[in-house]
Amino acid sequence: MTIAVNIRSEPADVSKPPVLEISNLAVSYRGSDGFQRVVHDVSLQVRPGEVVALVGESGSGKTTTAQAVIGLLAENGKLESGVVRLNGADIAGWSQKQLDTIRGSKISLIPQDPTSSLNPIKTIGAQVAEVLQIHRHGSRREIDARVIQLLSRVGLSEPELRARQYPHELSGGMRQRVLIAIAIALRPALIIADEPTSALDVTVQKRILDLIDELRSEYGTAVLLVTHDLGVAADRANHIVVLKGGRIQEQGPTAEVLASPRSEYTRQLLADAPSLSHVRTASRVRSQRVRGGDDAIVVENLVQDFTVGGRRSVLRAVDGVSFTVQRGTTHAIVGESGSGKTTTARSIVGFQKPTAGRILVDGIDVTSLRGENLRRFRKTIQLVYQNPFASLDPRQTIFQIVEEPLLNFDPLPREDRARKVRAILDRVGLPPSVLARLPHALSGGQRQRVAIARALVLDPQVLVLDEAVSALDVTVQAQILALLDELQQGLGLTYLFISHDLAVVRQVSDTVSVLHNGRQVDGGPVEDVFLRPGSAYTRELIDAIPGQRNTDSH
Incomplete structure (x- = not known):
């Protein structure tokens, strides 16, 4: 380059x-x-x-x-x-x-x-x-x-x-x-x-x-x-x-x-470095992929209120957000701290009941789920957190960490569980030698591969990636993004990618929603939003991406 x-x-x-x-x-x-x-x-x-x-x-x-x-x-x-x-x-x-x-x-x-x-x-x-x-x-x-x-x-x-x-x-x-x-x-x-x-x-x-x-x-x-x-x-x-x-x-x-x-x-x-890699062949390939097909995620007029200061006042964290995500594609939700992006993700995963609106995941109305039905729904959609150093139990071995969801959901015999754990670790590029190790013995990139393996072991349809690469060095980040792309192509996964990093979003996403103070101010195919932003706020976000001021790619 x-x-x-x-x-x-x-x-x-x-x-x-x-x-x-x-x-x-x-x-x-x-x-x-x-x-x-x-x-x-x-x-x-x-x-x-x-x-x-x-x-x-x-x-x-x-x-x-x-x-x-x-x-x-x-x-x-x-x-x-x-x-x-x-x-x-x-x-x-x-x-x-x-x-x-x-x-x-x-x-x-x-x-x-x-x-x-x-x-x-x-x-x-x-x-x-x-x-x-x-x-x-x-x-x-x-x-x-x-x-x-x-x-x-x-x-x-x-x-x-x-x-x-x-x-x-x-x-x-x-x-x-x-x-x-x-x-x-x-x-x-x-x-x-x-x-x-x-x-x-x-x-x-x-x-x-x-x-x-x-x-x-x-x-x-x-x-x-x-x-x-x-x-x-x-x-x-x-x-x-x-x-x-x-x-x-x-x-x-x-x-x-x-x-x-x-x-x-x-x-x-x-x-x-995403911000210096301006040639977006991947994005152009992706944009051709967003054609027809059914929707894995449908969000309609999502509203999420929280009470603050006892019951004296209400904070509207998400205000009328709507978007759809086609099966097998990646939809990014971007915005700064306090924009409502993580709150939106938590509602979609079923961690909180929305104040208003409708959420469908794989045809299931998330807002209507309760008790055991909500617990079983978690097999369909899994979450990968931001910090691989904090999201893994330091007292468990890697085998125990990846096996745990199977113990919670699938009553499989021990040998079948072990076979599945080894297979998914191999799928995310980790050798069998890590099985007996504790998280502290692994690098940040290896830990995030473990977190992805734990999320995939239940064969979900949708992964929610909440700032899942923001804590990683640039070369490790590139490796994890390449892994996610490979898994998506091989398993037909749908990704909801939560991020404040627009350079990464442009590289990996098919479609995008831009949130500001809980409202959606822009949305659509990622290249359309980047080339023709519909709001001053989106333009400000794009202009603030580092690496643009002094570089022009050839």
């Missing part, structure tokens, strides 16, 4: 000395067998006003490298060798007390998870003020004024109100803006942004990245951007460093790396 790139960001001024210079960095972690090296001889530079992206999958060493720079390695981590220069000073051997003098003032971190990174019992204002107080940046009154100024600068509405609120009262995007306010409070020379948007919706992600870019441009701040998302790196970085297994595979200007990747690993990452 060849990609032509037009980088929006101006190139770094090579006449200026690097803000950050890493030379031959090596990091180890202590385990049961002693220290094991996880970062090998990493070298890179970040100049003023430049964004350098550290790209790689889980376990590649990118976050460990970033943590080593700012001195925040885990307790069992050790910086074995190498040089870390910040504005010319080697800080690699500094004590935590010495590093405290520059954290926040010279170098700042925007962490990945805004939920766990903010103190739940301190107000937002107190947490932003803390970095100013540590570095004695003005009087109490001056600090209070600076806090309001910072919250306003990062785009939070009503900053005086936000300063008095607690983290749980803010959305994920708002909490991430607070972390950025803390990071820029003292205008550091270097900001390390560690997956700063991976947990956010695509439009919120774009706003956060735009904000970081504005601040970089305004203050001349150097940014080390840690990301697994090549689309984000393509849009935002001047320079890309590709890591695998703690070693640099290649690095260079973004345009060069994307247009002519030298390493096989980088070429694979590019091929597997």
Whole structure:
């Protein structure tokens, strides 16, 4: 795949000395067998006003490298060798007390998870003020004024109100803006942004990245951007460093790396990144498949209300949603957090009774089912959850996990159950050697294959995939999507694909419904919706897909 790139960001001024210079960095972690090296001889530079992206999958060493720079390695981590220069000073051997003098003032971190990174019992204002107080940046009154100024600068509405609120009262995007306010409070020379948007919706992600870019441009701040998302790196970085297994595979200007990747690993990452793979031959093949045939799922005027605050008020989570899914095809429901997509899926699976509307699955009226009939209906439709690390019982073996639905539904003899478990694990590409293992011994991709096997062991007609690939690295994601396509072709399965990732949706779906605040604002064949969106909201979602800004596929 060849990609032509037009980088929006101006190139770094090579006449200026690097803000950050890493030379031959090596990091180890202590385990049961002693220290094991996880970062090998990493070298890179970040100049003023430049964004350098550290790209790689889980376990590649990118976050460990970033943590080593700012001195925040885990307790069992050790910086074995190498040089870390910040504005010319080697800080690699500094004590935590010495590093405290520059954290926040010279170098700042925007962490990945805004939920766990903010103190739940301190107000937002107190947490932003803390970095100013540590570095004695003005009087109490001056600090209070600076806090309001910072919250306003990062785009939070009503900053005086936000300063008095607690983290749980803010959305994920708002909490991430607070972390950025803390990071820029003292205008550091270097900001390390560690997956700063991976947990956010695509439009919120774009706003956060735009904000970081504005601040970089305004203050001349150097940014080390840690990301697994090549689309984000393509849009935002001047320079890309590709890591695998703690070693640099290649690095260079973004345009060069994307247009002519030298390493096989980088070429694979590019091929597997949905947002960079604009040629949609699969979609064109799929669109021809949506012709005639009976409907596996029919949803008519679905309404789902929830009572909040006791019985004082009603929240309408889904408002008049209608769509059909032809047998053997994939229908995607897309939207941001709070759009109603997961609520819609739960109603279709029969986990909750709709307030109004009709749902037919394989000709069965789901809304009329009760008791044993509802329990037996679950054989027809199965759910695969988002997080393979949380959806499997850690105390059960893989065999027990896949066998359990058979014990609940099919009174088969033990030998027949064992035969069926082995057959379905083989179908999803897992070897017999995993049968006796516990989930913790498997990778994320292997765990999701187990979750798919558990869903398929009852021979359902419909699979509901609720963000089923969003927690996976891009190459593993590509493998699971290929597996799902193979299973659909081989078994005639119908998929309801719940996702916030429009790049993946375009790749795998035949038809799509776009939800916004519980209402369906767009729908139809996936290519029609992408090429001719019927709402401003859909256009905003499509425009926010990373990787489009600087790439045109050929």
